[in-house]
Structures are given as structure tokens and as C-alpha cells.
Amino acid sequence: MFELLGIPPQVLLGQLLLGLINGSFYAVLSLGLAVIFGLLNIINFAHGALYMAAAFVAWMLLEYLGIGYWPALILAPLIVGAFGVLLERTMLSRLYHLDHLYGLLLTFGLALIIQGLFRNYYGISGLPYQIPEALSGGRNLGFMFLPNYRAWVVVASVLVCFGTWFMIEKTRLGAYLRAATENPVLVGAFGINVPLMIMLTYGFGVALAGFAGVLAAPIYSVNPNMGADLIIVVFAVVVIGGMGSIMGAILTGYMLGLVEGLTRVFYPEGSAVVIFVIMAIVLLIKPEGLFGRTA
Amino acid sequence: MEKTAAETNHAAPVAEQAGMPGLHKAIFAVLLAFLVVLPFLVYPVFAMKVMCFALFAAAFNLLLGFGGLLSFGHAAYFGGASYVAAHAAKVWGLTPELxxxxxxxxxxxxxxxxxxxxxxxxxxxxxxxxxxxxxxxYFFSLQVPFTGGEDGIQSVPRGDLFGLIPLEDNVALYFFVLAVTFGGILFLYRIVHSPFGQVLKAIRENEPRAISLGYNVNRYKLMVFVLSATFAGLAGALKSQVFQLSSLTDVHWAMSGEVVLMTLLGGMGTIFGPLVGAAIIVTMQNYLATFGAWVTIIQGVIFVIGVLLFREGIVGVISRWIKRPL
Structure with missing residues (x-):
């Protein structure tokens, strides 16, 4: 077999696959943040906590009700999304007339509550969640071993990202959404129920986080802290990409996952901070973000 | 135009008269008198913790309340300074003040x-x-050897102040911490009420106008950021001397959240709010320490209630009642 810079290809490709998986989560989560930010002008700090909550919901569905992975993949995001709608109606909607920073502070408080509650009842050791039978095992591609479930995570995230992009950029509903992002008052004057749209958008963004949470459940153990550190990295991803573009958020997510994977091969000590370093460089060269629009 | 966070918060008309208003003088005097007797009433280490966090929150409030900039990463300066001070005292054997x-x-x-x-x-x-x-x-602190990773830097010697006055005794250390934190808070007060503070206020209220008046807005923002980080660092460095410990808790994002909470609860953009907020949160943590994760939940609830119903904070509300800036 060939070698690249003294690194065996199995190692390189293995890390790239891991990077692509992390990138899938970055992409789906930053996509959700971008969708919410577009219409609500709120940075959803609770995104990580809701991602974690969905993983727990999937676990509970299996443990208490015997509902397996495939229904949970639909149900858990719906449940968490409905919870998001509730949060939007009862709390977030009271803050739209204020500075954006209050939205950040409120969702930070919500994240503390959600994480605290799960930590209280389930501890921090983490709960195992089995890979569904249809996706267990893996296949040998000749140059590397590809676990089926990991391939599925990448495929599923790409499908969801593409679907969301298509809905927002190519359908009539998406056109309303983009119009409301530009000028909510005018869109409302055309007889479109903007508050309803805002509510459903928040629910949808949260459901995306929930979907990522269920995808993550069999890979990482389900534990209350799984969202907290991830969300900060996703914030950096969002700063790098800029939230102006849906496709930008998706591409930046996958790209940074791959970069992180590569760093793990060539300079493992740097893998935890590489995204933050890239953020610093982007701030120096193109402060509005790679796909951002200048305000 | 968008409103800044502090603008909605009934910012006090400040520095209209020369010198400190009589009411503020009186409050600082009463506070100092109270703090002088405090170590004989409560456990001095607890009182020192409150003072360190009060300085930390006051430094943070300089940036948020008076500069209109929300930093969600002030733990980096607090914890970073705490590590360096602990390292300097333990490994280099420097005296506490150095x-x-x-x-x-x-x-x-x-x-x-x-x-x-x-x-x-x-x-x-x-x-x-x-x-x-x-x-x-945080990740850096987790990986580099000098911070001691998960263990942190433990049993930091308290040493002798100026090489002369031993600070092993809690009460002796208390008065050192009191002098530094009280001095720091007065210095922050001075900054807010200086011409520099007035420019900050102008930028916070209307950045384009401040630019059109010829102010180099970015330079002012950077200056207030560095000042805020410096005083947050002073608080963190003192804390490492008080607890003789510097750990990952001090650089974790939860610490950044705590200082935001203290400022929000006490009242952003007020002089005394951060001090009140710090005292309440530290006292609460002290009494609820046995309840574990509930502390986080309660802090989250205070955040939610504070943002939804109580954006002026405690001191902000009092200030509105008595119609005087506090």
C-alpha cells in the first residue's frame, strides 16, 4: 500500500471518516442555529442541551416504551421540537423587541436547567444505546474498514441538510421564510402569519438538533454533558461560516470536521483547538465569515 | 436601530457633577466599615471569596454595562490569571503581591x-x-503541563506580603484582599466616571455617531476590553491566593456564565449591582453546595426569571425607586 507523509492510509482515512462524522454533527447543528438566527435573530444557546435531550428521549423511548431506533429517529426530534415550540411561545416570544443578547442569556439559562435536570436524574456516567441491528457490523472496502452505522450517519446528515436547503431555497414556503427574514412586517401585511412561522421555525431548528442527538446516541454514550462542549465548537463553526447562508453553514460544518480529522492525524495535540485557531484566522482575514454578508 | 443591552436598563446619568456624589460616598463608606468588621462575624475565607467575585463581576460590568459588549468568555482571564499567580507563588516563589x-x-x-x-x-x-x-x-489549560491538568495547582503558598507580613493567617490575608478588591472597585468607578467612560457611553448609545464625531471606536472598545480583562484577572489571581488552589473550574465556561448571572441579577450598568449579585450568588452556592446539580438548575432559573421579568436587576430596581443612580 502507498503511504502519505509516513502515515498509513488506513489511519488517514479512518481519521477522515471520524472527521466527517463530527462534521455531520457540526453541519446539522450549525444549520439549525442558522435557520433560527435567520428568522428570530436569536442565538440558541440551548441548542446543545436540546441535542442532548433528544438523545435521552431516544434512550427513554427504548428503555421505558420499547420503541426502537427507527421510530425514535422521527419521534425524538418531534418531541424535542414540540418542547422548543413551547419554549418559543412561553418565553422567547417575549424578547423579540429587546436586544438579541437577552435571547442568548435566556437560552443559556434554559441550557443550564435542562442539563442540570438530566444530570440530577441520570448522573454523568452516560448510558449505552445500541446500534440498530440493520446497521450493525461494517464492510471492508479493501483499503479500510467502514462501520455501517457511521456511513449511515454521514448519509442521513447529508440528506437532512440537503432537504433543509432545498426547502428554504427552492420551495414557496422557503420563499416566505426568506422574505420574513428580510422584512417580517411587510410579509405580515401580505396576510402571512409571521408569528406562526417564527414558532414553527424555532421548532424546526430545535428538531434538527434533536435529529443530530438521536444520530449521535449510538456513537457516543448518552450523557448530560454531550451537548455543552459541542455547542461551543458549533458556535465557532458558525462564526467561521457566517450565518448569512444556509449552504454556507452546511459546507463549513463538514469542512471543519474534516480539518479536525486531518489535524488529529498530523498533530493530535492541536485537534481540540484547531477550529478555534481557524476562527482567529478568519476573524483576521475575513471578519464577516467565509459565507457571511457584510452587515 | 437595535438597542444595546445596557440601554434598555435605565442607565444612570453619571458624572454630571465633579467628584463622587454624596450618596455613593456614603455607600462606599458604610460598605468599607462593614467589611472591616466582617471577618470577625463570618468565616474570613467565605468573605474573601465574595470580595473576589464582587471585583470579578464589577470588571465584567465595566465591559457589559458601560461598554455595551457582552463577553461570554471572562473565565479565561479570571482562570488564566489564577493559574499564572499560583504558578508564580508556588514555583517561582514570588511574594503574594508580585x-x-x-x-x-x-x-x-x-x-x-x-x-x-x-x-x-x-x-x-x-x-x-x-x-x-x-x-x-480551557483546552489549553487542560493540556499544558504547568496547570496540572485535572488536578490544578494545589497548595499554593500564601507567602509574606512584601516579604515582611505573613499572610498564613486568614484575617491578615483578608485585609490584603480587602485593600486590593476595594481599591480595584474604586478604580473601576473612577474609569466609568472619567472622560474615557463618557466616550464609552457615547459609543454604547450610538456607535455611528461616535465614529462621525471622530472617535476611534475600535481603540476605545479594545481599551475597555483589556481593562475589564485585567481586573477580572486581578480577581482570579487573588482567588488563587485565598484558596491556595487554581483549577479548571476557574477557566470553564460555567464560570463565564456565573459572572454574567451575578451582573444580570445585581443590575447591569449600575455601580453596586455586580457587588450585590456576587454576594447573593456566592452565598447561595455556599448554602446549596450539598444539593449538587440543583445549584446549576437554580442558577438557570434565576437567569430565565431575570431575563423575562427582572432585566434591571436588584440595584437597578432600587435605583429606579429612589430616582438616583446607584
């Missing part, structure tokens, strides 16, 4: 580096950038 100075200087340098990058973005992005850089400092 160790604290080293830590503070380190926070200033870190604040300069992060601030210079962060002020390139505004509003919500500013908050995310500062949070992300603070997380970078």
Missing part, C-alpha cells in the same frame, strides 16, 4: 490578544467569539 501582579499582567496580555480579534465582530457574534476563545484557553 504573584498577583504576574497573574494580572497575564490576563491583560490575554485580553489584548482576544479583544483585538473579538472586536472585529459585533453583537451576538462578539459573544460567540469570546466564548470560543475562552474554550480554547
Amino acid at each position: 504573584a498577583v501582579l504576574c497573574g494580572t499582567a497575564a490576563a491583560a496580555v490575554l485580553g489584548l490578544a482576544i479583544g483585538a480579534l473579538a472586536i472585529r465582530r459585533q453583537g451576538i457574534y462578539f459573544a460567540m467569539v469570546t466564548l470560543a476563545f475562552a474554550q480554547m484557553v
